[in-house]
Amino acid sequence: MTESIVLNGQTFTLHCSGALFWEEKSTLIVSDIHFGKISHFRKHGAAVPQKAIQKNFTLLETIVTQFTPxxxxxxxxxxxxxxxxxxILFENWVATTNAQLYLVAGNHDIISPLRYEALNIQVVSEIVTQGFLLTHHPEEREGLFNFAGHIHPAIKLKGIGKQFLKLACFFKSNNQMILPAFGEFTGTFVLQPTKENEVYAIAKEEIFKIKIES
Structure with a gap:
């Protein structure tokens, strides 16, 4: 269900939901939830079940309860x-958590920052702390390890014959880790790893490191 790694002397726990917990800072890092997307699809006639909306909130509450960040x-x-x-569901969820909330604004975050500030959510363009750079779009900056989202990374695994399996994943390079999308119905983008990458794939409630052969 989880996998722990150490980066720059700090411990990070990778969760099968796609979230990342920074233990020393007691900080839960989540990328690309895309709240509102399911309602947007339903409004335009997509056959997405209503209960899928609550699933994102339930999963978020589950990991908050587990890590108590x-x-x-x-x-x-x-x-x-x-x-x-x-x-409204998001406002209700915010009211249930005691954690300080931060939003590193992404390209889909078009709602006025005043709405978030009214909920005591700090909206920023990036966060730099203890040698780590937290952004939405992946970035490379000298001397910093970057955590980012945006891409919704996945890996394609080859099975017997011509069978393939595509799994969301945490995708790590020397100075960067791209987090998988947390939200339901967000889609994925397959990345091609090399031996310089570390890939942690997600399969239902399991997370496991992929052996890179080339």
Missing amino acids: KNICFLGDLFHSSLNAEW
């Missing part, structure tokens, strides 16, 4: 588009 940092695309009915 002092801080929660959203790495962008927290809300998919403009305000819709899911904003």
Whole structure:
């Protein structure tokens, strides 16, 4: 269900939900939830079940209960588009957590920062702390290890014959880790790893490191 790694002397726990917990800072890092996307799809006639909306909130609450973080940092695309009915659900969820909330704004975060500030959520363009750079879009900056989202990384595994399996993953290079999308119905983008990468794939409630052969 989890996998722990050490980066720059700090311990990070990778969760099968796609979230990352920074133990020394008691900070839960989550990327690309895209709240509101399911309601947006349903409004335009997509056959997405209503109960899928609550699933994102239930999963978020589950990992908050598990890690009890002092801080929660959203790495962008927290809300998919403009305000819709899911904003009320989000407000209700915020009211249940005691953690300090941060939003590193992403390209989909078009809702006014004033809305977030009214909920005591700090909206920033990036966070730099203890040698780590937290952004929405992946970035390379000398002397910093980057945590980012945006790409919704996945890996394609080859099975017997011509069978393939595509799994969301944490995708790590020497100075960067791209987090998988947390939200339901967000889609994925397959990345091609090399021996310089570390890939932690997610399969239902399991997370496991992939052996890179080339």
